[in-house]
Amino acid sequence: MSTASAALAAYLAELAEQRRLSPHTVSNYRRDLEKLLAAAGETPLGQLQVHQIRRYVAQLHGQGLSGRSLARTLSAWRGFFAWLGEHGAVPANPCEGVRSPKAPRLLPKALAVDEAARLLEPVDGDDLRLAARDMAIFELFYSSGLRLAELAALDCDALDSVLHEGELRVLGKRSKARLVPVGRMARQALAAWAEVRGELAAADESALFVGQRGRRLSHRMIQLRLSRQAVLAGLPRHVHPHMLRHSFASHVLQSSGDLRAVQEMLGHASIASTQVYTHLDFQHLAKVYDTAHPRAKRK
Incomplete structure (x- = not known):
């Protein structure tokens, strides 16, 4: 592949046409990978080293990008380099071993x-x-x-x-x-x-x-x-659509306690994606405990 831009276009086309990712997801990949090309400048992708990737991540962090956004960006870069490696365009993946700053775990916001x-x-x-x-x-x-x-x-x-x-x-x-x-x-x-x-x-x-x-x-x-x-x-x-999705999940879980059923209804591939709602459920239980238990009531 002659240029980084051509490689990027081919990769995004594969994501859309063969892996059948949504247009929104492909757009996110494009935005994240364009940051990589901008940071690399005239340096060929095949010559990038781990220390350069770390510097790029630090620069993005300094520009205000959150740990969560950096993790997504790094994941996109890692996948792109893996694809380039499969096509013989780079000798190694310089993103391996690079970690983003740890982001605080945010619970989904749900309506009462x-x-x-x-x-x-x-x-x-x-x-x-x-x-x-x-x-x-x-x-x-x-x-x-x-x-x-x-x-x-x-x-x-x-x-x-x-x-x-x-x-x-x-x-x-x-x-x-x-x-x-x-x-x-x-x-x-x-x-x-x-x-x-x-x-x-x-x-x-x-x-x-x-x-x-x-x-x-x-x-x-x-x-x-x-x-x-x-x-x-x-x-x-x-209030946004995803808040109603979160509200649906947390309210069903509060009533049923059936995490697997909620996973199926949400269409989560992994139970780990659904387990965040157990935290919401615990918050509900803790609130009930604080208001109902004789030894928990505040004077």
């Missing part, structure tokens, strides 16, 4: 149950069709723990199994399909939206959720509508 209930209360003054659509979106996020990309990609053919079987087939990361349950309130909201969707949707549009122009609703518009709903509901913080 009463906050979720407030969020899902209808608001006045909106176009009834848009209100029906938004409520179906919000209920589905909270009912089934979908990712934003999974919900936005849904087509109308998903409605039949939702309304009749109470389940939804979604295509998750790496195009992995899974079935998720859909609760009663979400099914009712989806049925209400299905009745009026035809008034907004273009005749040839297959998307389940559409905007005022009749086409598939964008990720950004879904985020904006949810944020707006939170403000109208009087919630004291910004």
Whole structure:
């Protein structure tokens, strides 16, 4: 491969076309790897040494990049060099053994149950069709723990199994399909939206959720509508789709204690990804203990 830019383009193409990573993930890889090329400058990638990679990481840290972001960036660099090695473009992987500064473990932010209930209360003054659509979106996020990309990609053919079987087939990361349950309130909201969707949707549009122009609703518009709903509901913080996914997971775990079931419903490949919710669950248990146990109550 003649240039670093050409190698990068070929690598990103493989991630998208062969490994079938999402456009969002490929975009993140591109951004992280462009930092590598910028730091390397005129130095060929095959000549980079471990001490240079460490210096680049230190420079990014000095520019304010967090430990979490640096870990992701280093992972992208490591994977790129491994790929270059497989193609005989570099003699060794200079990222091996390089570690990013340790990032504090942040717990996912979740709504309290009463906050979720407030969020899902209808608001006045909106176009009834848009209100029906938004409520179906919000209920589905909270009912089934979908990712934003999974919900936005849904087509109308998903409605039949939702309304009749109470389940939804979604295509998750790496195009992995899974079935998720859909609760009663979400099914009712989806049925209400299905009745009026035809008034907004273009005749040839297959998307389940559409905007005022009749086409598939964008990720950004879904985020904006949810944020707006939170403000109208009087919630004291910004609410985004992933917060509803976290709320779904933590509330199900608090009620059931079944970590494996939550893993399946979220579509996590590893139980380790789901175990963060046990910390949320413990916080809930600790709060109950502090308020209920005679020896724990503060005077």
